[in-house]
Amino acid sequence: MINKTLISQRLELINCWLKNLKKLSYLSYEEFISNNINSAAAESYLRRSLEAIFDIGRHLLAKTGNIEMAGEYKSIAKGLASNNFVSNDLGKKLVQMAGYRNRMVHFYSMVTEKELYDILLDNLGDIEQFTIEIKQAILK
Template identity: 25%
Template sequence: MKYRQLNLARIREKVTDIKESLAFLRQYAMQNDETFLKNKEAVHAARYSFIVLIEAAMNIANHFCARLLDKAPETYAETFLLLGEEGIIDPQLAQRLAQMAKFRNLLVHGYGKVDDRRMLRSMREDLSDVEAFIREITKIVMEAEEKNNG
């Protein structure tokens, strides 16, 4: 794989943002349903954490599309789909991350339509996809560092 000047510091910064948001969301996911859903501050904080997490992941994906594929995705979801099509990340993972990008759009543009129960379920069941994304990104970063240092 060719590494056209990946901005490794920027990628690391975004991975840190993702990890911090993951930790926050996992804390809320441990609460029972009604405790979480009745706490408006917790619900809003979880929504914000999802936005930060997904934005950071999309930022990394866009950077990879530009630097590794020399492509500009037309949608946020497409950033992940292109990486999956090109074998940079697992194609099935790319599909699931594309759905998260769509969820981000709902959070940002249509707060009234967000199903907080569904969001809580996603906090409990889907965050492993983001962790898998981080693992795949970390491998690429390590390869780029080896190439740059070797």
């Protein structure tokens, strides 16, 4: 059985971290890189958001009999779309997010301030869209 309380709690965390990421997105690039705490905070909030997204996905897939899709991050992304928890468009973006999550965790020394800043400007809407679609699918 899907634990709606767990889902709701994870979505609240994502929304909290998303607010902090949005605050960082209001900085100019020069302001962003002027203090290394900004990029560290962006990386931390982004990584935590991605982990929570995939925790939610893993839970949904496991609890709906799709345990084989609940292992790898890209499988979770594809499984969420194929089981109509999220749209196909968002599912494709989640596959990209899974790849970036792996980059942040395993190739952390290669993550640049510029790419983090670009994500702040261009991709936070995808995280927000995830929260909207999951709420619509699960917390109706």
